[in-house]
Amino acid sequence: xxxxxxxxxxxLPDVLRHAIVTFATPLLLGYVASWIAxxxxxxxxxxxxxxxxxxxxxxxxxxxxxxxxxxVTGYRLWIGLFxxxxxxxxxxxxxxxxxxxxxxxxxxxxxWGREAWRAPIISVSGGIANLLVMVLVVGYWWLAGSPGLGxxxxxxxxxxxxxxxxxxxxxxxxxxxxxxxxxxxxxxARRVSxxxxxxxx
Numbered sequence: 001x002x003x004x005x006x007x008x009x010x011x012l013p014d015v016l017r018h019a020i021v022t023f024a025t026p027l028l029l030g031y032v033a034s035w036i037a038x039x040x041x042x043x044x045x046x047x048x049x050x051x052x053x054x055x056x057x058x059x060x061x062x063x064x065x066x067x068x069x070x071x072v073t074g075y076r077l078w079i080g081l082f083x084x085x086x087x088x089x090x091x092x093x094x095x096x097x098x099x100x101x102x103x104x105x106x107x108x109x110x111x112w113g114r115e116a117w118r119a120p121i122i123s124v125s126g127g128i129a130n131l132l133v134m135v136l137v138v139g140y141w142w143l144a145g146s147p148g149l150g151x152x153x154x155x156x157x158x159x160x161x162x163x164x165x166x167x168x169x170x171x172x173x174x175x176x177x178x179x180x181x182x183x184x185x186x187x188x189a190r191r192v193s194x195x196x197x198x199x200x201x
Contacts, residue, residue, distance in 0.1 A: 029152070029155050029156050030159050030163070032159075033162070033164075034084070035062075036133065036160050036164070037130060037160070037164045037166065037167045038061055038083040038085075038167070040129045040132075040164065040167065041126040041127070041129055041130050041167040042060075042061060042087070042088055044127075044128060044129025045123075045125050045129075046088050047125065047129075048121055049088060049090065052122065054094045054098060055094045056089065056091070057089045057090060057091045058075055058076030059086070059088050060080075060089065061078070061086045063082050064080045064081040065080065066078065066080060067080060067081055098115050098116055098118045098122075099111050099185075099188065110188045112185070112188035112189045112191065116185070116189070119185050120181075123178045123181040124171065126170065127168045127171040130164040130167035131164075131168050133160070137164065140157070
């Protein structure tokens with residue numbers, strides 16, 4: 001009689017397998033979607049910098065244990081395991097030329113100058129890239145027949161859209177976001193506009 005409850009249990013391996021799949025699927029989809037968003041964001045910064053003639057020293061993608069570290073097409077590339085944050089690192093001379101000061105060590109500051117107009121364009125380009133990916137995701141979702149939630153394809157579309165939305169929201173001035181850099185650019189431009197102009201004697 002004591003064995004009846006055990007015999008009435010479902011097949012434990014199948015239950016465990018189903019639980020693992022149920023738990024792991026959204027994690028895997030979120031992981032892939034986060035990499036898509038992070039890659040799009042940092043490539044947006046990098047493409048804008050190169051289009052404006054600003055040289056890049058390297059690109060950092062992710063945090064945590066190193067998956068790759070080396071040089072790709074002349075740029076240093078570091079890839080971490082977790083796609084949480086990234087950065088595009090400009091050459092010091094070029095960063096200084098467009099207005100960045102005190103890059104190392106300590107918190108940076110920004111001064112508006114003749115070439116500083118390039119800095120806000122580079123800062124905003126990551127969020128713009130995420131916005132473009134969001135538009136593409138909606139387009140592909142529609143072309144794929146609008147797959148619903150609960151399907152791998154439908155869930156991947158949703159996760160990718162949300163991940164890129166978070167990249168776009170990086171334009172808000174919170175913490176060490178692109179929005180904080182944009183605020184620094186605007187503040188520097190306003191300081192220069194308020195300075196009295198020299199009058200010829």
